[in-house]
Amino acid sequence: MKIKKVQSACLILACIAATGLIGCGKTDETPKKHEAITFMAPYLEVDNFIEEVHKTYPEIELEVVPYSGANTTTCLQNMLEADDLPDICTQTFYKPDVVDVSDKMIDLSGYDFTDNYVESRLKDVSDEGALYMLPSLYNCYGITYNKTLLEKHGWKLPTSFTELEELADKAKEAGVTLCMAQIQYPGSAFQYICNIADAGFLGTMSGKQWQKDYLSGKANVSDTEGMMDSMEYIQKWKNLGMLDCSNSDPVDDSKTREAFIKGNSLFLLGPQNGIMESEDTTDKFGLMPYLSEDGSKNVFILNVNRFYGLNKKLENDPEKLEDALKVMKVLSTVEGTSALYPDSTLKAGLLPFKDAKADDTFYADISDFINAGNTTPFIYSGWENTIVNTGTKMQEFMQDKASIKDVADQLDEDQDSVVNNQPEVITTATEEISQESCAKLVGRCFAEATGSDVALISLGTWISGNGTNQNNDGVSGKLYAKNITDYDVCIILPTGWSQTIKTIRLTGKQIQALYEEGYDAVGTGKNYPYMLVNPEDMELEDGKTYQVAISGISEKLASETEVTDSGIVGMDAAKEFFGQFKTLSEADAEWK
Known part of the structure; x- marks a missing residue:
């Protein structure tokens, strides 16, 4: 036995020596550090996701590409068009028949993690079999109904418009209001048109083709039989009482919602998913699909929050691609995607995975119906220039002020x-x-608009531990070589579409100290940097007081100095400022 032990020990020592773990032979080598995988997930729980990745792959480095501005969708679309994408790409809108990303993203259809997804959700993003972007958490919109009221009267939830007509007669006899509709926003009324039509013509292959033809000018409504049939069907919904807004608050959807919860109504049409049990009511509520006449085309409206894919440039770096695929593998699990969202959001949505449990969500009793593919995409992109006009006309129709024609x-x-x-x-x-030059441009803009001497503009970087919103008061993103519209300006503008510019008065010494301290946006002491923007020939004097246009005012700063609201909308100032440049370049950021 002793001999065997000695032989074993010698063998172990020989192996150690051969592998360079002791002095002779090779020297110690530090494991090669992995190149960081760039990842972008604006307004989501990125810290939690990184932690989830490290549970399985601690060696992977994730570098967050920040964005915390007011126009995430356009920011992401501009990045895609400019091919300036992180390794893990994300978009808020993706339809393969509208957006071709085959030259920018990797086809993921051959990787086994796609097997985790519900087949109907993959079908939604399939580009003739290729999968360039995968869906994340999604919502389905339908018609909210009062389960308690149905059970009280012994009524069954209708599964077709014909059954809905029968229920309407019973409700009328019992003195129960059939439906209330939220009409605060024209966009909601526009969606009622689309959603009802989706349960008929728009949900067919011909209807989907018509949408493309309308957007390209090849077909209109009045000359298309299927669309005119849909208009007649919408009229039937109104005649029945399903588009009734006589008891709705025209300026506040929340009041209509409250009245529905407390009242004597069976259904609620509105832009929100539904009513959770945590709200101030003992009644139970559910979600019903938009009903077709015979029940064969009932449909929920699908709205995916985010899509994710891999940058095609990764194919030039096999080692980095391997790490990126591992991240996608984590993202393609219930645990991975759940890490990105708070519990409240998860309960109001559905995950696209086969093993996702819907029991604790609002969709518990309809998840199988949804996963079976009884959904249609939310209609918005491309229709922006008619949503308000047609939505307003639909509101008038619902209020008996206009006809369906x-x-x-x-x-x-x-x-x-x-x-x-x-x-x-x-x-x-x-x-x-x-981003830095954009901050300088915004600083010049705000200072000139308010007659300020200098500007302090915070930057929207990403800081671990600062939550989902990060810095909403700074300049995020950048501008690309292209025609610049108000949508592009909104990407970088701290005031977004409608907020006003703020100013303060500080001495030169205080300005310098604040510049060095940074902006404590969320009270963690982990501060975002300021850009100090002033004319090139200007030197701040410690004892002199200056007016400062500022984006990023902490609670501490607000308590120590008077903040003045200029009343000037940042977007208005930006249009005027940027409009003075026929062309715009990095050099224009300097304040001369």
Whole structure:
């Protein structure tokens, strides 16, 4: 036994020596550090996701590409168009028949983690069999109904419009209101048109083709039999009482919702998913699909929050691609995607995975129906130039101030502006303009608009531990070489679409101290940097007081100095400022 032990020990020592773990032979080598995988997930729980990745792959480095501005969708679309994508790409909108990303993203259809997804969700993003982007958490919109009220009267939930008509008669006899509709926003009324039509013509292959033809100017409403049939069907919904807004608050959807919860109504049409049990009511609520006449085309409206894919450039770096695929593998699990969202959001949505449990969500009793593919995409992108006009006309129709023909005519009247959707060009960027230079431009803009001497503009970087919102008051993103519209300006503008510019008064010494301290946006002491923007020939004097245009005012700063609201909307100032440049470049960021 002793001999065997000695022999074993010698063998172990020989192996150690051969592998360089002791002095003779090779020297110690530190494991090669992995190159960081860039990842972007604006307004999500990125810290939690990184932690989830490290549970399985601790060696992987994740570098967060930040964005915390007011126009995430356009920011991501501009990055895609410019091919300036992180390794893990994300978009808020993706339809393979509308957006071709085959030259920018890797086809993921051959990787086994796609087997985790529900087949119907993969079908939604399939590009003739290729899978360039995978869906994340999604919501389904339908018609909220009062389960308690149905059970009280012994009524069954209708599964077709014919059954809905029968229920309407019973409700009328019992003195129960059939339906209430939220009408605060024209966009909601526009969706009612689409959603009802989705349960008929728009849900067919011919209807989907018609949508493309309308957007390209090849077909309109009045000359398309299927669309005119849909208009007649919408009229039937109104005649029945399903588009009733006589008890709705026209300026506050929340009041209509409250009235529905407390009242004596069976159904609620509205832009929100449904009513959770945690709200102030003992009644139970559920979600019903938009009903077709015979029940064969009942449908929920699908809205995916995010899509994820892999940058095609990774194919040039096999080692990095291997790590990126591992991240996608984690993202393609219940645990991985759940890490990105708070519990409240998860309960109001559905995950696209086969093993996802819907028991604790609002969709518990309809998840099988949804996963079976009884959904249609939310209609928005491309229709922006008619949503308000047609939605307003639909509101008038619901209020007996217009006919269904007026609604159809409005869609036709708007077609030219939809087809030739060319927003006003403010200026043209001749090159990519960095985040820092954008901050300088915004600083000049805000200072000139308010008559300020200097500007302090915070930057929207990403800081671990600072939550989902990060810095909403700073400049995020950048501008690309393209025609610049108000949508592009909104990407970088701290005031977004409608907020006003703020100013403070500080001495030169205080300005310098604040610049060095940074902006404590969320009270963690982990501060975002400021850009100090002032004319090139200006030197701050310690004892002199200056007016400062500022984006990023902490609670501490607000308590120590008077903050003045200029009353000037940042977007208005930005349009005027950027409009003075025929072309825009990095050099224009300097305040001369």
